[in-house]
Amino acid sequence: MPVELPKEKFQGRIREVAIGATKELGGTRSSRxxxxxxxxxxxxxxxxxxxxxxxxxxxxxDTLRVVPESLVQSMGPAVKDPVEWAKxxxxxxxxxxxxxxxQSANPEEENRSVSDCESLVREVLRAVSLPLIVYGCxxxxxxxxVMEAVSNVGKGERLFLGLAEEKAFKSIAAAAxxxxxxxxxxSNLDINLAKQMNILLLDFGVKPENILMDPLLAAVGMxxxxxxxxxxxxxxxxxxxxxxxxxxxxxxCSCAWAVPEALEEDVSKGKPEMRGIYWETLTGxxxxxxxxxxxxxxQPEAASRLRKSFADLSGRV
Amino acid sequence: MPSAMEIYKLLPKKNCGECxxxxxxxxxxxxxxxxxxxxxxxxxxxxxxxxxxESGAPPIKLITFGSGESLSKLGDETQLFRHDKTFFxxxxxxxxxxxxxxIEAMKRGxxxxxxxxxxxxxxxxxxDSIAVRHSTxxxxxxxxxxxxxxxxxxxxxLMTEDPKLMVEAVSLCTPGKPLLYRATPGNFDExxxxxxxxxxxxxxxxxxxxDELSQLSERAKKAGLAELVIxxxxxxxxxxxxxxxxxxxxxxxxxxxxxGFPTISVLGHSPSDESRAALGVMKYSSxxxxxxxxxxFIYPLLALxxxxxxxxxxxxxxxxxxxxxxxxxxxxxLLFTTNFSLTYFTVRADIEKSRLPVWLFVVDxxxxxxxxxxxxxxxxxxxxxxxxxxxxxxxxxxxxxxxxPGQVSRMSGKLSELTGMKVIVGPRESSxxxxxxxxxxx
Numbered sequence: 138m139p140v141e142l143p144k145e146k147f148q149g150r151i152r153e154v155a156i157g158a159t160k161e162l163g164g165t166r167s168s169r170x171x172x173x174x175x176x177x178x179x180x181x182x183x184x185x186x187x188x189x190x191x192x193x194x195x196x197x198x199d200t201l202r203v204v205p206e207s208l209v210q211s212m213g214p215a216v217k218d219p220v221e222w223a224k225x226x227x228x229x230x231x232x233x234x235x236x237x238x239x240q241s242a243n244p245e246e247e248n249r250s251v252s253d254c255e256s257l258v259r260e261v262l263r264a265v266s267l268p269l270i271v272y273g274c275x276x277x278x279x280x281x282x283v284m285e286a287v288s289n290v291g292k293g294e295r296l297f298l299g300l301a302e303e304k305a306f307k308s309i310a311a312a313a314x315x316x317x318x319x320x321x322x323x324s325n326l327d328i329n330l331a332k333q334m335n336i337l338l339l340d341f342g343v344k345p346e347n348i349l350m351d352p353l354l355a356a357v358g359m360x361x362x363x364x365x366x367x368x369x370x371x372x373x374x375x376x377x378x379x380x381x382x383x384x385x386x387x388x389x390c391s392c393a394w395a396v397p398e399a400l401e402e403d404v405s406k407g408k409p410e411m412r413g414i415y416w417e418t419l420t421g422x423x424x425x426x427x428x429x430x431x432x433x434x435x436q437p438e439a440a441s442r443l444r445k446s447f448a449d450l451s452g453r454v
Numbered sequence: 455m456p457s458a459m460e461i462y463k464l465l466p467k468k469n470c471g472e473c474x475x476x477x478x479x480x481x482x483x484x485x486x487x488x489x490x491x492x493x494x495x496x497x498x499x500x501x502x503x504x505x506x507x508e509s510g511a512p513p514i515k516l517i518t519f520g521s522g523e524s525l526s527k528l529g530d531e532t533q534l535f536r537h538d539k540t541f542f543x544x545x546x547x548x549x550x551x552x553x554x555x556x557i558e559a560m561k562r563g564x565x566x567x568x569x570x571x572x573x574x575x576x577x578x579x580x581x582d583s584i585a586v587r588h589s590t591x592x593x594x595x596x597x598x599x600x601x602x603x604x605x606x607x608x609x610x611x612l613m614t615e616d617p618k619l620m621v622e623a624v625s626l627c628t629p630g631k632p633l634l635y636r637a638t639p640g641n642f643d644e645x646x647x648x649x650x651x652x653x654x655x656x657x658x659x660x661x662x663x664x665d666e667l668s669q670l671s672e673r674a675k676k677a678g679l680a681e682l683v684i685x686x687x688x689x690x691x692x693x694x695x696x697x698x699x700x701x702x703x704x705x706x707x708x709x710x711x712x713x714g715f716p717t718i719s720v721l722g723h724s725p726s727d728e729s730r731a732a733l734g735v736m737k738y739s740s741x742x743x744x745x746x747x748x749x750x751f752i753y754p755l756l757a758l759x760x761x762x763x764x765x766x767x768x769x770x771x772x773x774x775x776x777x778x779x780x781x782x783x784x785x786x787x788l789l790f791t792t793n794f795s796l797t798y799f800t801v802r803a804d805i806e807k808s809r810l811p812v813w814l815f816v817v818d819x820x821x822x823x824x825x826x827x828x829x830x831x832x833x834x835x836x837x838x839x840x841x842x843x844x845x846x847x848x849x850x851x852x853x854x855x856x857x858x859p860g861q862v863s864r865m866s867g868k869l870s871e872l873t874g875m876k877v878i879v880g881p882r883e884s885s886x887x888x889x890x891x892x893x894x895x896x
Contacts, residue, residue, distance in 0.1 A: 140668045141710060143703040183696040245889065358574075358757035359803075360796040362764050365736075366537040373535075395803055398574075398757070405572070407749030416754045419732055423758060426736050446729035452692030454726070 144184040147376035150176040151430070152383045153188070154319065154346055156234055157268020158295035166294060167266035170233050172430040173385035178372065179428045180450045190451050191425045193440050194234035194270065194433045195226040196391055199249070199257060200241040208394055211410050211436065219257060220264050227265040230437040231444070235267040236389075242274040242283050251279075255286040262291060270297040270321065270387075273309070281308035288312040297321050297349055303334060310341050319347040321387060326353050326363045328370055335381045345384065349431065354388040356396050356420045364388075365427045372428035385430035390443075393417035394435060418442045425450070456509045458486040464502035465495065472496055513706045516543075517655045517681055517716050517740075519633040520609025526582050526633075528683060528740040529716030534702060537766055544763040545734055546741040547755070548583030548611055550720070551599055553591030560586070560599040568606050570752050575770050575795050579756040585635070585743045586623075587613035600626045611635050611743065617644035624652050633657065635718075636685060642670065646677045657718055659685025664697055664704075668712035675712070683741065688719040691730050698738040716740035728755075735759045770795040771821035776847055777802070780811030784852040787812050787894060789880065789887075790838060791859060792819035792827050800884050808888035810895055813851045817841045824859045835868035842873055857890070 151173040158164025170192055177185020199219045201209055215221040219237070226232040239254050241247035258271060271287050273280030284298050285308070299321030301309045306322070313320045320343055324331040331352050338348055352371060355364045368386060375382040393399055399416035400409045417439035421432045425447055434440035448454050462482035473494040475481040484490045485506075492498060492506055516530035526546045533539050549570075551563035564584055571580035584603045588596040596614065600623045603610050610632040612623045620634060631654055637645035638660030649656035658674055661667035667684055674682055686697035701717060704710040719734045721727040723745040734742040735758055764770055771793045779802060780786075791801045793816045805812050817838055819827035827833035842848075842856075856875045858866060860882035870877045881890055 140665045140713070141704065141708055142664065142700050143708055144700070145703075180692065180695055181699070182692065183700075355796070357754050357761060359799050360761075361758065362536070362761040362766070363796070365762065366535075366766060369535055370537055397799075397803055397806060399754070405569075405749065406753040407751075411748070411750035412753065415728075415748075415751045418729070419754050419758055422729055422732055423736060426733065442725055442729070445725060446691070449691040449726045449729065450695060450733070452690055454690050 145177070146184070147176055147378075149376045149378040149380075149383060150174070151372075151375055151385055152345060154349060154385050156270065156295065156297055156319065156431075158293060162295070163293040164295055165262070165266065166268050168233075168268065169295075170268050176376065178376070179426055182452065187451070189430070190447055190453075191430050191432055192233040193444050194236050194387075194431050195230060195232035195437075195440055196236040196238055196389070196433050196435055197222045197226060197261070198238045198240050199254075200247055202246060203240055205394055205400060207400060207410060208413065208436065211413075211438075220260050223261045223265045223267075225437075227267050230440055232267060232440065234270060234431065235261070235265055236270045236272065236433050237261055238272045239283060239287075240274050242276075242279050244274075244276055244279050251282045251286050254283045255290050258287050259290045262294060269294065270299065272299045272321070275300070277305040277308070280305070281312075284309050284312040288316045288318055291318065292316040295319065299323065300351060301334065301338065303330060303337070306334070306337055307341065310338055310343050313347065314343060319349060321349045321351050322384070323351045324353065326355070326360075326367055328352075328367055328374070331367070331371060332374075332379075332381055335384060339381065345380070348384045349387045350384045351387050351389065354390060354392060354420065354424050354429070356390070356393040356399075357416060357423065358398055359392070359396050361420065361423055365423055368424065368427035368429065386428055387431040387433065388421075388424040388429040389433040390417050390421040390424060390439075391433060391435040393420040414439045414442070418446070422446050456486070456506070458483040460509075461485050461506060464498075464506055466497040466499070468497060470497070511714075513709055514714050514716060515680075515682075517683055519631050519655055520583070521630055524582075524607050524609045524630065526609040526741070531702070531738075531740075532706060534706060536762060540765040540767070541763050543740065544759050545739050546582045546609070547731070547747075547752075547759070548585045548609075548741065548743045549581055549747050550585045550587050550613070550743050550745045551603075552587045552589050552745070553593070553596040553599065554589050556591065557595040557598050560595060561602055564599065564603050564606065567608060567747070570747060570749070572753060572756065574757060574760060576773055577760065579760055581608070581747060581752065583609045583611055583741070583743070585611035585613050588616065588619060593619055597622060597626055604628060604630055609633070615641050615645070617641055617648050620645065620648050621651075624648070624654065633683065635720075636660065637670070637674070639666070639670065642673065643677075646674055646679055649679055649681075650677070653681075655681035655683060657683045657685055659718075661686075664700060664713070668710070671712040671715065682715045683718050684713065684715045685718045685720065688721060688730060688734075691726065691733055694719060694730055694733060695737055698734075702738045718743065721745065731755060732758060736762055769821040772798045772816055774816050774818040774841065774845070776845055776850060777814045777816060778811075779805050779814055780809070782811040782813050782851070784850065786810075786851065786853070787857060787891065788815060788847065788851045788853060788855065789813070789857040790815040790817055790842075792817055792822060792824050792833060794819065794821050794823045794827075797823045801887065804884045804887040805891070808891040810891050812891065813847075815842065815845065815847055815856075825861050828862050828865075833862065835865040835872055838865070838869055839872035842875075860886075
């Protein structure tokens with residue numbers, strides 16, 4: 138019996154989305170990163186077009202309050218200053234994109250002022266030439282002001298601003314639209330909500346090529362199975378031809394560093410520093426296999442391992 | 455599985471009732487629902503039996519090896535995606551010890567594989583299997599290691615392409631039922647006859663393509679061998695994903711029998727091999743054998759496997775009861791949440807962020823989250839009060855005060871009445887816990 142190889146063709150295609158603008162496009166970034174574009178399942182180049190492999194973004198946080206001490210140790214002194222941290226992402230760690238998280242704008246913590254946030258973004262844009270994604274602190278009122286300022290200071294750079302949530306998307310979408318930036322649409326492990334977010338943004342006037350979806354990545358051991366299946370279903374929905382699900386996905390793998398099991402002292406599970414690196418790498422790898430287009434990583438060794446693993450999975454080794 | 459009508463056509467249609475059902479049609483309907491076995495019919499013809507068994511067989515055959523606590527189950531999967539139903543048999547993980555490294559290193563490897571066993575969210579997770587390989591070392595070391603590996607409570611894979619050495623290894627591998635690795639185009643007939651002789655399952659591999667692999671599988675079948683595990687390519691990962699995916703689809707969607715067997719991936723010791731092991735867990739390897747398993751890697755890999763093979767309809771639950779976080783004393787604050795693992799982990803992580811010692815009481819909600827359980831009536835003031843009483847919370851924590859999830863603030867009055875405790879309504883989202891705990895303590 139000759140083997141029948143059951144290859145699959147899909148009607149739909151993930152939309153191509155570009156992050157960052159080079160000089161020719163009115164910005165100052167050294168590269169423009171394009172993601173998406175595939176008409177098949179993740180890494181299924183044997184039966185579909187895979188014009189772009191998933192890319193590695195690395196995060197920079199403007200406060201170490203939320204970063205475990207052991208991780209700060211393993212990443213080196215540069216992370217004490219967000220601008221230096223961003224430079225490391227570009228020069229030492231070969232990130233494709235930098236994700237600046239303005240956590241210290243949090244009114245219940247540092248409550249950093251809007252103008253301070255604005256000048257930090259300006260400095261980072263000056264110090265590094267990577268495409269930039271900027272996240273607020275998650276407090277709607279503050280983020281509305283911060284994002285407006287960030288949008289202006291990043292005019293022409295084709296930033297992506299986040300996170301737009303169901304109950305708080307208008308100010309961030311308006312900020313993005315006013316200067317030609319994109320928006321990261323957040324949903325909470327819920328396919329219907331992921332779709333609803335895209336519809337809300339489209340109805341508000343955001344163009345589809347300016348939307349990335351963040352369906353919430355739960356780390357290995359912390360509910361990864363939910364994220365994995367939500368992402369697989371979103372991808373299948375997009376491929377079956379639903380245009381409002383065809384936005385590329387961005388996943389934040391730094392959640393692995395909040396997993397108690399990843400960092401606890403337990404000699405039977407080896408050294409915590411190394412275990413954390415594996416934890417983040419495996420979380421990112423699973424997200425990539427499930428359909429993520431942009432992986433936000435934190436630890437450089439983990440980022441490097443993930444990049445190599447994706448190359449292996451793309452047959453580019 | 456064929457339909458009741460398809461089955462009925464093949465039955466004797468005597469309506470004799472000896473199967474305990476009034477008519478052959480009634481029996482056929484029970485068969486189609488897999489409620490009875492075909493053996494209950496004394497008159498079914500051998501041809502009909504063969505046909506029904508063939509068409510009713512699962513798309514991927516179940517192969518077992520090892521025994522008792524070392525039993526490993528491979529295959530019998532029915533899905534491409536876990537969300538469509540579930541994946542049934544978690545990828546069996548095995549460590550390879552190779553005679554090129556000498557007997558001492560092999561023995562150390564065997565011992566370390568045995569130690570890689572953990573308890574995680576109430577389940578035992580571990581390295582399941584030890585694979586003893588003859589490559590370029592001394593066959594005596596190989597055989598010695600086989601003896602050591604048998605009987606340590608892990609299933610055993612015997613890895614040699616030399617049929618004579620395999621026969622010797624099989625004779626030493628007692629008790630137990632090893633998996634034999636492997637028959638290739640180069641040793642096919644001899645290795646197949648070794649497997650027939652001892653009736654242990656056999657891996658077939660070394661094929662250049664899936665076409666060649668299915669030809670080998672058919673050859674083994676013609677030789678009378680039914681217990682097979684198939685080995686597609688595993689390098690690079692792109693090829694592994696392609697071949698694993700096509701095999702799974704051919705077996706499940708096309709019922710292509712020559713590829714309807716469990717799969718195995720044999721990996722090396724590089725970082726790429728580690729990620730390929732993870733790929734195998736997610737994308738259809740029934741078994742992964744690897745040369746190195748650093749402790750830092752195996753634990754998250756086992757967690758990943760547990761996640762992927764969780765039945766989407768049955769959430770992972772943690773054991774209900776009182777958990778200490780930090781080193782709480784009898785005056786430390788008491789919080790409660792439900793026993794859905796995701797809820798528990800999230801709440802626990804947020805409590806840990808506060809760096810304050812706390813008692814966390816986990817109430818049985820059949821593994822549902824706070825809101826779901828509350829809406830379904832599984833989390834009521836009565837159930838919480840009863841759990842607090844039977845859980846003997848007051849023996850450890852005498853503060854007589856309980857912090858409840860903000861989303862169930864409505865139960866505060868009744869809960870206070872039932873328990874006599876002061877009820878404090880906590881934040882609606884778990885992320886607000888550190889702030890609340892700090893304000894309570896300060």
